[in-house]
Amino acid sequence: MTPIQTEPIEKIARIQWLELQKQLLYLQKNSKFYKQLFKVHNVDVSEIKTEADLKRIPITTKEDLQQYNEDFLCVPHEDVIDHVTTSGTLGNPVNFLLNEADLERLAINEMQSFKIAGILKGDKVQITTTLDRRFIAGMAYFLGLRKLGAGIIRTGSGLPHLQWDSIERFKPNYLVAVPSFLLKMIEYAVLNGIDYKNSSVKAAICIGEPLRDQNFELNALGKKITELWEIDLFSTYASTEMATAFTECEHHTGNHIQPELVYTEVLDETGNPVKMGEIGELVVTTLQVQTMPLLRFATGDLVSYTNELCKCGRNTLRLSPVLGRKKQHIKYKGTSLYPQHIIDVIVEFNTISNFVVIVQKDETEMDLLLVKISNSLSDLEQEQLNQHFQTRLHVIPKIEMVSNSEINSLKNPLGSRKPISFLDLRE
Numbered sequence: 088m089t090p091i092q093t094e095p096i097e098k099i100a101r102i103q104w105l106e107l108q109k110q111l112l113y114l115q116k117n118s119k120f121y122k123q124l125f126k127v128h129n130v131d132v133s134e135i136k137t138e139a140d141l142k143r144i145p146i147t148t149k150e151d152l153q154q155y156n157e158d159f160l161c162v163p164h165e166d167v168i169d170h171v172t173t174s175g176t177l178g179n180p181v182n183f184l185l186n187e188a189d190l191e192r193l194a195i196n197e198m199q200s201f202k203i204a205g206i207l208k209g210d211k212v213q214i215t216t217t218l219d220r221r222f223i224a225g226m227a228y229f230l231g232l233r234k235l236g237a238g239i240i241r242t243g244s245g246l247p248h249l250q251w252d253s254i255e256r257f258k259p260n261y262l263v264a265v266p267s268f269l270l271k272m273i274e275y276a277v278l279n280g281i282d283y284k285n286s287s288v289k290a291a292i293c294i295g296e297p298l299r300d301q302n303f304e305l306n307a308l309g310k311k312i313t314e315l316w317e318i319d320l321f322s323t324y325a326s327t328e329m330a331t332a333f334t335e336c337e338h339h340t341g342n343h344i345q346p347e348l349v350y351t352e353v354l355d356e357t358g359n360p361v362k363m364g365e366i367g368e369l370v371v372t373t374l375q376v377q378t379m380p381l382l383r384f385a386t387g388d389l390v391s392y393t394n395e396l397c398k399c400g401r402n403t404l405r406l407s408p409v410l411g412r413k414k415q416h417i418k419y420k421g422t423s424l425y426p427q428h429i430i431d432v433i434v435e436f437n438t439i440s441n442f443v444v445i446v447q448k449d450e451t452e453m454d455l456l457l458v459k460i461s462n463s464l465s466d467l468e469q470e471q472l473n474q475h476f477q478t479r480l481h482v483i484p485k486i487e488m489v490s491n492s493e494i495n496s497l498k499n500p501l502g503s504r505k506p507i508s509f510l511d512l513r514e
């Protein structure tokens with residue numbers, strides 16, 4: 088266990104604040120974007136001493152990062168080592184760069200994240216996510232496991248056959264995986280007579296899709312996986328811009344933050360902090376980052392937090408799973424929804440094999456919710472599905488039965504690195 092995480096709460100806050108002040112001075116000295124921002128808003132970073140002071144600095148948005156990308160760079164180009172991209176909001180991907188120190192920081196971050204999930208030297212971890220394609224996550228896992236001294240099997244994404252062959256061959260006890268891919272692996276194992284229930288795998292570190300709800304109970308997807316395969320599922324949440332992972336410990340009551348690497352705020356619509364347990368947008372300030380540090384960066388992810396003591400002995404703040412994306416808020420027939428709510432209900436219904444959720448505007452500019460499914464349901468089944476939606480969400484989306492290939496082409500738009508289950512056509 089990293090010492091800082093078990094220190095008293097006040098001491099953790101003090102260490103975190105010192106790192107934050109260091110980062111502010113660094114930005115003042117090296118960042119063209121933030122120098123300009125401080126100037127325009129009359130901010131003297133040496134006077135930022137409290138959370139209230141910090142609030143005087145405006146939020147940095149994804150659009151800022153896209154529009155003024157080069158101005159965020161704080162080191163000479165010749166010091167940049169890794170070049171990655173992150174999805175932008177204005178269409179094109181956004182460049183994100185890391186120098187030697189950032190790669191080292193990334194490795195430490197991911198090593199600590201794996202430790203929170205209980206992984207030790209001597210464990211073997213199969214990484215079933217992409218390591219290349221200008222992607223940061225897979226590489227971060229690799230670097231973190233290297234630093235930890237754990238065994239690594241780099242199978243990459245897809246290819247259930249290769250995944251099972253590698254499990255058979257090298258006997259990993261952990262997987263790093265996107266949860267829905269675990270279902271694909273189970274399906275493949277069942278079809279091919281692989282005794283997956285008695286495999287070496289005892290747990291999966293899951294990324295990309297939420298596994299739990301706000302009360303930390305497994306959601307429909309989490310339940311479906313564990314009903315079929317009794318392995319322990321750990322959530323981890325991260326993004327390219329944050330360059331920091333938030334990870335569940337063995338008690339599964341929220342993703343522990345790493346306070347020396349990131350400063351977090353959870354803010355309401357008006358930019359004020361929400362209370363513990365309330366939902367707001369996660370705003371992060373990256374700490375100890377050199378190449379493209381971000382200050383009060385709005386992630387667009389809606390979360391809640393808790394600082395109740397965790398049974399694991401870490402005194403760090405914990406975030407809930409991502410409950411939705413701010414921009415993906417749907418108001419359908421008077422009900423407030425996020426795509427995950429609809430996805431949960433469909434997964435729970437259990438018989439829909441392939442689907443995509445679409446939101447668009449109707450002729451009166453109201454949100455219209457449509458679910459395309461690949462099954463051809465009987466009238467009775469359709470009625471049951473409607474009932475299920477009515478019970479769970481109090482509204483029924485429009486259901487459309489289409490071909491599997493139509494759904495697959497909607498789920499894999501050009502340039503997307505992973506299949507998507509939600510399409511927002513409102514813009």
Ligand SMILES: [Zn+2]
Binds near residue numbers: 338400
């Ligand atoms: Zn814990």
